[in-house]
Amino acid sequence: MSTLSTKERILNTTEQLIADKGFSGISIRKISHAAQTNLAAINYHFGNKQQLINAVLERRLNNLFDIRQKMLNDLNQGKKKACVLEQVLHAFIAPALYMINDKNQGGKTFMLVLARAYAEQGEYLHQLMTTRYTNTIKKFADAIHRSVPHLDKETVFWRFHFIIGSLTYAMSDFGASSISKQMSESDYFNRSVDELIQFAVQALQA
Amino acid sequence: MSTLSTKERILNTTEQLIADKGFSGISIRKISHAAQTNLAAINYHFGNKQQLINAVLERRLNNLFDIRQKMLNDLNQGKKKACVLEQVLHAFIAPALYMINDKNQGGKTFMLVLARAYAEQGEYLHQLMTTRYTNTIKKFADAIHRSVPHLDKETVFWRFHFIIGSLTYAMSDFGASSISKQMSESDYFNRSVDELIQFAVQALQA
DNA sequence: GTCTATAAGCCGATAGAC
DNA sequence: GTCTATCGGCTTATAGAC
Numbered sequence: 001m002s003t004l005s006t007k008e009r010i011l012n013t014t015e016q017l018i019a020d021k022g023f024s025g026i027s028i029r030k031i032s033h034a035a036q037t038n039l040a041a042i043n044y045h046f047g048n049k050q051q052l053i054n055a056v057l058e059r060r061l062n063n064l065f066d067i068r069q070k071m072l073n074d075l076n077q078g079k080k081k082a083c084v085l086e087q088v089l090h091a092f093i094a095p096a097l098y099m100i101n102d103k104n105q106g107g108k109t110f111m112l113v114l115a116r117a118y119a120e121q122g123e124y125l126h127q128l129m130t131t132r133y134t135n136t137i138k139k140f141a142d143a144i145h146r147s148v149p150h151l152d153k154e155t156v157f158w159r160f161h162f163i164i165g166s167l168t169y170a171m172s173d174f175g176a177s178s179i180s181k182q183m184s185e186s187d188y189f190n191r192s193v194d195e196l197i198q199f200a201v202q203a204l205q206a
Numbered sequence: 207m208s209t210l211s212t213k214e215r216i217l218n219t220t221e222q223l224i225a226d227k228g229f230s231g232i233s234i235r236k237i238s239h240a241a242q243t244n245l246a247a248i249n250y251h252f253g254n255k256q257q258l259i260n261a262v263l264e265r266r267l268n269n270l271f272d273i274r275q276k277m278l279n280d281l282n283q284g285k286k287k288a289c290v291l292e293q294v295l296h297a298f299i300a301p302a303l304y305m306i307n308d309k310n311q312g313g314k315t316f317m318l319v320l321a322r323a324y325a326e327q328g329e330y331l332h333q334l335m336t337t338r339y340t341n342t343i344k345k346f347a348d349a350i351h352r353s354v355p356h357l358d359k360e361t362v363f364w365r366f367h368f369i370i371g372s373l374t375y376a377m378s379d380f381g382a383s384s385i386s387k388q389m390s391e392s393d394y395f396n397r398s399v400d401e402l403i404q405f406a407v408q409a410l411q412a
Numbered sequence: 413g414t415c416t417a418t419a420a421g422c423c424g425a426t427a428g429a430c
Numbered sequence: 431g432t433c434t435a436t437c438g439g440c441t442t443a444t445a446g447a448c
Binding site: 022023024115116118119120121155158159161162163164165166167168169170172191195196199200202203204205 | 228229230321322324325326327361364365367368369370371372373374375376378397398401402405406408409410411
Binding site for chain 4: 006037038045
């Protein structure tokens, strides 16, 4: 931990501060202080504040969509024609939720950042979603449609859209309030994965 | 329009600016300029910035939950025992979406504000939801459970939670990007109401 | 109620020493 | 690569005239 470079410390600290306080609650002054460095170091490594935020987002988003795409590819490999709905939804939802649960990698913190970014509708994230990741999202929509061919294509797209909303909302809820405070964090997480996938399956089945 | 008091102009302007730029994008200087008044007037009428934001939220939230509660009461009046799932969900979802469509009342603008507020997990809104409105939310959860008695209570609560997420996400999407840019705003809205309610019904049925 | 003027402080960015 | 010092600008809040 103590061997992290200044650049890595700045990225991790920024991620944590955005998760805690939101994009509106951060300043590069606070970040530099929390990362035990100084203002100039941040501008030296990242240029300016916006490029720092972009770096925090990009560091993990590519990884998330790579995992989703790979899991989808693995499904399609065995059986080209039919898609099992539950497996497709699992390939989309689980990587996000498991990233939350991977405490060592800081994925939980990032998912809180991502939930906030979705909500703020920032131009940068919106641009990423409609360019770099739009291909993967469309492939998932197609795979879902193939698993429920009796639904028309537009309905599938709407419901996939709503499910992304549920996932986003669920993500932003981790770390905040639990529905039942009697559950441990780990139990709450595992229950969420199951409930969300079953919810999504049910919403798309006939 | 021109007969609005300074206080009303400040509230309307603040609502609009939050919808456009987010809570992080506003300042009482910008608000005072857009409302064609001055800094001191805002502090005179509202005390400080946070109280102004609270006033914007409270002005319409009571109205929204009153309508939801009233629609639910009307349903229960006729038939005390059974609840039709679709009608209960309609009583919860439709008031929010129709408030969006009521252009004269500025409800659409407020729904964008509300979607941002949900996402930011601000303390004030969270406090309101877990105190003033928690009663209505529980009554809806109970009514939903009575309409799908074969599901266990916890599952119902989880899925209701996810549906709120979908609704929030859908709301924040209005005014931003349309799924199909060929649709008019009005068509897009009506389609959203139908699709969201059908989505919710499907997600909760056996 | 409305306004101007001002106080006191945080902001991002950069120049320049080491 | 890391740091201090500093610039110009924007922020909230308030004092006091009208």
